Structures are given as structure tokens and as C-alpha cells.
Amino acid sequence: MKMVNKIVTLIVLGVLSLAGLILFGYSEFVTKDILQDQPVAYEIINEWQLPKELDEVSGIDWLGxxxxxxxxxxxGMIFIFNLETSKVEKSVEFAGAGDYEDIRIVGTTAFVLRSDGEIFEVRDFLSGNSKTKTYSNFLTQKQNLESLAWDKNNKRLLLAIKDKEPKDDNYKGVYQFSLTDKELQEKPLYRLNMEDSLLRQRETKLNKKLQPSALSIHPGNSNFYILDGRAPQLIIANSKMKFKKRYALHKDDFEQAEGLTFSENGRLFISNEGKGGKANILEIVFK
Known part of the structure; x- marks a missing residue:
């Protein structure tokens, strides 16, 4: 009987230990956000449901x-979505299968970011005779890049680290890719401060306070808009990347917010992956 009790005890202890490990691992990914309990600070003024081929939409940019x-x-496809007809009117293949995360249009060229930091330059992408060139750099899949911005005034692209900054957990770098020499600078141009006072209302690990899934520059005031789709939030920073305002985006509206772009007159669009439902694009304004 003693042997049976001992075995039972060991089994119970093992189950409790396993449960503890699972709970600890789960807590690594849970983010509590005080702002989630407050009324929404934005209004959805338009919504477009996306077709099946864009169920995994990961990046969007304004074409005009x-x-x-x-x-x-x-x-490796670029889809042209018409907001007036709610249909894909054209698709352009630029590469094979891959984890493509964001897109920016510069004139007649599309730049596409893959999650390992590889940048794809697709020249004359709407001509029917596009040509693709790729650029490797020192970033890797560990950084898990999802955001690409076009800094028009300085002729450069900006890439923000989502997961693991190579050098320090206290910040995540925003790196510049020159459109003149097509090289990524090793020193970050900006540092997203994980200890910023605006992020203290989020209870989670330091390097999960902000995980950029999209980055864009407002055409009117040059503010940076930083989207985080995991526990959805939107950060507005000034032109020097100093955080100014933080909005919680409610899960009911933003199941998996991955893409962000502005029209030339400042209309703000955010795309959501399907994640079991239907992918969409939302146009929002802040109250």
C-alpha cells in the first residue's frame, strides 16, 4: 500500500509540476493592458472584407x-485591391513561397520585406514585365521583422525589429536602408524604448512591451505610427521617434492587425489577417 501511495504522490507532483511549467510558459505570452478596459478611442468608418487569397494579408500600402x-x-505575390469594387483586380508574382511581411511602394517600384530581413526590390511591378532584385543584410529570423516604412524625405526605408534586438533587450532598433546605395546601416537610426512610460500600463516581459507589426509615416505631420498586432495597440511617435500617444486596439475589431498605411491625404488603413475568420481592411479615425 505504501508503494502505491508513493507512486500516486509522485504522479500528482509530476502533474502539478507540468501544470506549473505550462502556466509559466503561457504567462510569457500574456499581456495585460490597462487601456483595454477603457472605452475605444477610435471609430471604424469603413470596412472591406478580403478574398480568400488575402486571408493571410500581412502588409498593405496605398497606391492612389x-x-x-x-x-x-x-x-511571393503582390495583389492590387480596389477599395471601390472590393475586389483584387491584378496580381503580380515577384518571388517564390516565403514569409513576406510588409510592402512599400516607391514610384513604380515595390519593396517587400521578408521576416528574416531580406528586402525584395520589384521594379516596374505593374508593367507586366517586372524584375526582382534581393538584398541581404545582418538581420536574421531571430529578429522576426514585420514592418517596413518609406521615409520619402530622406530617400530611405526603415525596418523595425519585432522580436529580438541583437544587442539589448531595453530597446528595439529601427534600421535604415538607403535607396541610394541599397545598404542597411548596422547602427540603428532610432531606438524604440521598451521602458518608456507609455508602455508601463502593459504587464508583460520587457521585450514584449512593443512588437511592431507595421510602421508608417503620416504624410501630413511626419509622425511615426507603430502598429503592434499581437496584443493590439498603436503607438504614435514624433519625427525623432519619441513616443507621444498610445491607443489600445480592441481584439473584437483587430483580431490580428498586421498592415498599416496612409493615403496621401492622411486616411488611415489597417489590415487584419483572417485567423479563422475573414481578413479585412479597416479605415479608422481617432476620436
Whole structure:
């Protein structure tokens, strides 16, 4: 009987230990956000449901004429989505399968970011005779890059680290890729401060306080808009990347917010992956 009791005790202890490990691991990913309990600070003024081929939409950019260039994180395709007809009117293949995360349009060229830091330059992407060139750099899949911004005034692209900054957990670097020499500078241009006072209302690990899934520059005031889709939030920073305002985005509206872009007159669009439901694009304004 003693042997049976001992075995039972060991089994119970083992189960409790396993449960503790699971709970600890789960807590690594849970983020509590005080702002989530407050009324929403934004209004959704337009919504577009996306077709099946964009269920995994991961990046969007404004093309003009009420059209968006969209990518998804499985296939090397650029989809042109018409906001007036709510349909994909054109698709352009630029590479094979891969984890593509963001897109920016510079003139007749599309730049696409893969999660390992590889940048794809797709020249004349709407011509029917596009040409693709790739640029490798020192970043890797460990950084898990999802955000690409076009800094028009300085002729450069900006890449923000999502997961693991190579050098320090207290910040995440924003690195510049020159459109003149096509090289990524090793020193970060900006540092997203994980200890900023605006992030203290989020109860989670330091390096999970902000995990950028999209980055864009407002065309009117040059403020940076930083989207975090995991526990959805939107950070507005000034032109020097000093945080000014933080908005919690409610899960009911933003299931998995991955893409962000502005029209030339400042309309703000955010895309959501399907994640079991239907992917969409939302146009929002802040109250």
C-alpha cells in the first residue's frame, strides 16, 4: 500500500509540476493592458472584407486611385485591391513561397520585406514585365521583422525589429536602408524604448512591451505610427521617434492587425489577417 501511495504522490507532483511549467510558459505570452478596459478611442468608418487569397494579408500600402497594394505571408505575390469594387483586380508574382511581411511602394517600384530581413526590390511591378532584385543584410529570423516604412524625405526605408534586438533587450532598433546605395546601416537610426512610460500600463516581459507589426509615416505631420498586432495597440511617435500617444486596439475589431498605411491625404488603413475568420481592411479615425 505504501508503494502505491508513493507512486500516486509522485504522479500528482509530476502533474502539478507540468501544470506549473505550462502556466509559466503561457504567462510569457500574456499581456495585460490597462487601456483595454477603457472605452475605444477610435471609430471604424469603413470596412472591406478580403478574398480568400488575402486571408493571410500581412502588409498593405496605398497606391492612389482608391487602390492598395497587398501582400500575404505565404506566397511571393503582390495583389492590387480596389477599395471601390472590393475586389483584387491584378496580381503580380515577384518571388517564390516565403514569409513576406510588409510592402512599400516607391514610384513604380515595390519593396517587400521578408521576416528574416531580406528586402525584395520589384521594379516596374505593374508593367507586366517586372524584375526582382534581393538584398541581404545582418538581420536574421531571430529578429522576426514585420514592418517596413518609406521615409520619402530622406530617400530611405526603415525596418523595425519585432522580436529580438541583437544587442539589448531595453530597446528595439529601427534600421535604415538607403535607396541610394541599397545598404542597411548596422547602427540603428532610432531606438524604440521598451521602458518608456507609455508602455508601463502593459504587464508583460520587457521585450514584449512593443512588437511592431507595421510602421508608417503620416504624410501630413511626419509622425511615426507603430502598429503592434499581437496584443493590439498603436503607438504614435514624433519625427525623432519619441513616443507621444498610445491607443489600445480592441481584439473584437483587430483580431490580428498586421498592415498599416496612409493615403496621401492622411486616411488611415489597417489590415487584419483572417485567423479563422475573414481578413479585412479597416479605415479608422481617432476620436
Amino acid at each position: 486611385d482608391n487602390k492598395l497594394a497587398c501582400i500575404q505571408d505565404e506566397d
